[in-house]
Amino acid sequence: MDIILGKKRILIISYSFSSQTRNLLNGLIDGLQGSEMEVHWEQLSPVSDLRFPIGTISATVIMMVQTFLRKRYPVQPLSSLCFQPWDLVILAGPTWSYNPSGPVLSLIDRDGKRLFSGKTVLPFISCRGYWRVHYFGLKGLLRRCGASVAPPIVFSHPTPEPWRTIGVFLKLAGKAPDVGSSWFRRFYPKYGHSRQQVEDSRKVGMELGEHIKAGNPLDHPLFTTPVRGEDEG
Numbered sequence: 001m002d003i004i005l006g007k008k009r010i011l012i013i014s015y016s017f018s019s020q021t022r023n024l025l026n027g028l029i030d031g032l033q034g035s036e037m038e039v040h041w042e043q044l045s046p047v048s049d050l051r052f053p054i055g056t057i058s059a060t061v062i063m064m065v066q067t068f069l070r071k072r073y074p075v076q077p078l079s080s081l082c083f084q085p086w087d088l089v090i091l092a093g094p095t096w097s098y099n100p101s102g103p104v105l106s107l108i109d110r111d112g113k114r115l116f117s118g119k120t121v122l123p124f125i126s127c128r129g130y131w132r133v134h135y136f137g138l139k140g141l142l143r144r145c146g147a148s149v150a151p152p153i154v155f156s157h158p159t160p161e162p163w164r165t166i167g168v169f170l171k172l173a174g175k176a177p178d179v180g181s182s183w184f185r186r187f188y189p190k191y192g193h194s195r196q197q198v199e200d201s202r203k204v205g206m207e208l209g210e211h212i213k214a215g216n217p218l219d220h221p222l223f224t225t226p227v228r229g230e231d232e233g
């Protein structure tokens with residue numbers, strides 16, 4: 001990362017289908033604010049509306065198969081600010097069927113070289129639990145655009161298996177497994193990330209801000225707050 005005098009500038013580009021990445025980023029940005037950074041948050045907006053929940057079991061299965069095959073979901077043009085020089089770009093979004101999400105793939109296809117060439121990019125991943133294939137695929141795509149890729153910040157859903165896999169599927173299919181008084185809810189009280197994880201993300205933002213201010217390189221894991229789903233992947 002460049003060591004320059006004056007305010008450091010961070011660009012965050014994100015996609016969030018069911019608000020989990022967005023919630024974590026609200027924490028992260030809150031933490032970054034303390035370090036007097038200039039932060040611009042650009043949220044990707046798909047060209048055709050993507051509704052959460054998907055609504056039916058069959059449509060959920062179809063989306064999972066399509067996203068496994070890396071279906072692209074085109075996104076609206078970015079603001080011109082994104083193409084300015086930045087000290088760090090955080091590229092954030094969910095894992096979709098072991099891949100980056102379709103809107104992020106589409107963004108990389110269209111704007112990857114212009115956006116990421118010569119930049120340090122830090123992937124920020126929200127997932128149920130399986131992020132490694134996503135990260136390694138994303139790292140390859142970003143490197144081909146000329147980026148230097150930092151180790152990722154990863155948040156996995158905290159509910160144990162097999163409940164979180166079943167719970168995510170039912171939630172996507174519109175079955176609201178975390179609402180009401182069914183027996184399932186005893187094992188699956190909440191879809192997505194916990195309040196504690198949003199708080200952890202805030203702490204990571206504070207640590208990241210301090211590292212950037214100090215001009216530390218981001219090429220190895222830096223955070224004392226847990227940021228990886230170490231037991232999974």
Ligand SMILES: Cc1cc2nc3c(=O)[nH]c(=O)nc-3n(C[C@H](O)[C@H](O)[C@H](O)COP(=O)(O)O)c2cc1C
Binds near residue numbers: 067094
């Ligand atoms: C189509 C689809 C496929 C998914 N596939 C995976 C997966 O392979 N691994 C995983 O850990 N989570 C998977 N998930 C779960 C999301 O990554 C997880 O719910 C994430 O927290 C959602 O973040 P968002 O609300 O910001 O989109 C999938 C979600 C969707 C919609």
